[in-house]
Amino acid sequence: MTLVHSFHIPVMGTGHSIDTPIRVAPFGIDSVISVVDDLLVEKIRKYYAAQYDLPYENIPRNADDGRARRITAYLDTVEDVVKKKFYEIRNQPFFSENDKAKFFEMLPDASTLKSGWEQLKSMAPSFEREKMEEKLTAMMKPGAIDVNIMAKVDRLLNDDSGTPMSSEFSDANAAFRGFAKSKLRSSVVLSAGFNPRLYNYMSEFRDFYRDASGDLKKKIILKVSDFRSALIQGKFLAKKGLEIAEFRIESGLNCGGHAFASDGQLLPVILDEFREKKEQLSRTFQPLITSFYESMGWDYPESAYTEEPLITVQGGIGTSGENLRLLEEYEMDKTGWGTPFLLVPEATPVDEPTRELLRNAGEDDLYLSGVSPLGVPFNNVRNTGSENWTARRSKTEKPGSPCPKGFLQFNTEFTNNPICTASSQYQILKIDEINRSELDETAKQKRKAEVLEKTCLCDHLGNGALIALGIQGESRSPQAVCPGPNLAWFNGIYSLREMIDHIYGREKSLVPRERPHMFAKEMAMYVDYLSRQLELADTSDEKEMKRINKLFKNLRSSIDYCEEIAGGKAYVDENLASLRDAVSVQRARLEELSPEMVAN
Incomplete structure (x- = not known):
């Protein structure tokens, strides 16, 4: 799979990435929309239909299957607008200060497309240059319009007479149906836990299975907290012939929105396990998937056997050095940058008072x-x-x-x-x-x-x-609004190009050198979390204390691993010294929390 960019913009609440694909997909940048709030989606659809002179007919709140229909209609509108904007950019001439130049200038320096563009700029007018222009233009593609569904946000509804409706009309199933029936060729991001009812329902839609040519019209991205979760959920879906195109790892606490804490394993430990065991995922899922295809009398294309799911990570990334460590040291295929884009008006729809609040927010405010x-x-x-x-x-x-x-x-x-x-x-x-x-x-x-x-x-x-x-x-x-704590170190209003140059380390960093390493911040957050868990714990509850003891031991082991990282070589723009300091401070805090746990 050829990626235009090595980062994506994750979902940010129900509203703050609701139209992000319209803003950034024409430049080849992947992003994610939340469809939890289908009533919000309907209002945004009406707005963009008017902006781009597209047909619009209101889908009332009480319409039959209204939730799914509103979501489908909005996603189709987003697709139409993105295509229109992308083709306008693609049809622009080279060698002008326009959005086509911006498209190529923002590409990562290592990309084939960027190299071709640099070569084009050095060519004199000629037939060969014209052919190169045609080739590069044909290689341009828009970013993905991906859709997030919180799997556990899944009300069962009653009809107008108070009679319970079938599970087909639950919130999660209806949202999934809205995406499945849209004309998007993109991915659904499943987050916030394992929902067997939703996962069973997904198998009813043929677009999530390969066609004769091996193509998947719609793909599945699974947001996970650890390797075990990836394996369990992936196996459940594989038995239904459903493939995971990407496992999206997120820091449990050092992220935006809801924080689903791990059992004390810090992000670098989790990433290390994925790096070591990622081939196990394909080996485990592939036989189950092919067995399902055989049971259905479908052919599983030979070309699909060589495909492996992408492994990506998000949550608290703040410098190009941290970004490079994740891509190179931990062999991640892509990274997710969310919170900093709340300060990029070209990328996110944030009202001015809230944007100013975010720009001025310090660590104590988050x-x-x-x-x-x-x-x-x-x-x-x-x-x-x-x-x-x-x-x-x-x-x-x-x-x-x-x-x-x-x-x-x-x-x-x-x-x-x-x-x-x-x-x-x-x-x-x-x-x-x-x-x-x-x-x-x-x-x-x-x-x-x-x-x-x-x-x-x-x-x-x-x-x-x-x-x-x-x-x-x-x-x-x-x-x-739901920013991650990483926001405290970003204090400006940035252009899209400025933020992307920051991600790729091409200009002066947007954050000060003293900003703590993402691993250091996560470590401190987990020690805080353990402290709070101990305050709330019923010490007479054996099961509860066993859980907390596991959290303590995993956190202690994770800090030991972070000490190894801190002793290594730093990437450019990576404050590894702060990780060394954090290991010392947080280990001492941890040992003070519960001396009896140390003895265990």
Whole structure:
């Protein structure tokens, strides 16, 4: 597989990469859209249909199979706009200061296409130069329009009469169907856990299987936390003949959005295991896939036997040196850069107040919060419009959100039908229960603060895009955003070319030399996480303490491995000295946390 760029832009909440492919795919850059919020998707489709004079017919909220249809319609619109913009760029002349020149200038220096372009610039006008122009133009291709589905965000819905609908219409299945029925030739990124119901449903769509020529119209990218998860989920899908085109490894804590902590293994340890065992993936899956094809009476093309899944990584990457270590030392096929692109208006639809908030955010402003109704730690920044809106509501008789979308309705603590823990309904009931409890006043206030912290991510994560595009006003659109802690070291507003030059190490670094290494930051975050787990733990719960002890031991082993890395040679623009310092500081913190664990 020939990649135009060696990086991609991952999904960033429901809104902040919602139109990123429209912005960057014409320049050959891969990016990912979230389709959790099909109501947001419909508003963005209407906007771009008007911008590009495309047909638009509203798909009402109560339309039959409306969720899937809205997603299909939006993805088809994105495809149409990207193609239009790409062909306009491709048809531009060489030797002019235009977007075609920008396309080639932003390419990685090692790419064949970039080398051809450099050669073209040195050629005198001639028939040979014309042929080279034609060749290079034909080699240009747009970036992928990939689609993220949070597998576990999967409500089962009722129809208008209150009768439960079939699983075909669950949120995840409907979103997947929306992608499957679109005209995109791209990948679905499955994140946030293993969902057997969704994985079973995927096998109903022929575009995820190879045709006679060996082509896969639609591919699967699996976001994973470790090698074991990749193996288990990959085997489950392989038994249904479904191939994984890419395993996308993400740091458990040093990332944007929801943080799914590992069992204490730090990213370099996880990457090392993938590097050592990556051939095991193909050896394990291939027989299961071919067996399925045989059972269906399909031919499995010979050419497919040589293909192996890509292994990529994302989460906290901040310098070209770190990027090179991941690509060269750990043999990653590609890296993901998300959070820094929140400061690139050419790439992401972020409203100006939020962009300024992000630009000025320091390390103390970026934190793992408890705002998510999913009950999973959520990377956040202080003083967003969403935080201020939620705080104001918490001081009224009706705290929480009216729950206008309901994608995160999973709690049945007080009701038969699931509701959201950020909703007014839940928070009023829960606070009443706390007030009637026998807890002392300090404990009551603490519990109530945890309840009132939950915020309406369904709605608020999309509002920034709506404000940025002029679809909604700021005054009625509280904005949430979910940057990773890496953002603290980026403090400007950057052009697309500036950010790409930073990634490839072609210009002066956009971050100061003292920025801690990504491995150092992750290490500190995990020691913080362990400390918090110990504070919350029931020491009489043997199973809980066994889990924490495993976290402790894996973290200690990971720090030892990081010490080996710190003793090696640094890449250019890689602050390896900070990793050496972090090993010393975090190891000491770790040993102080629980001396009895050391003895174990």
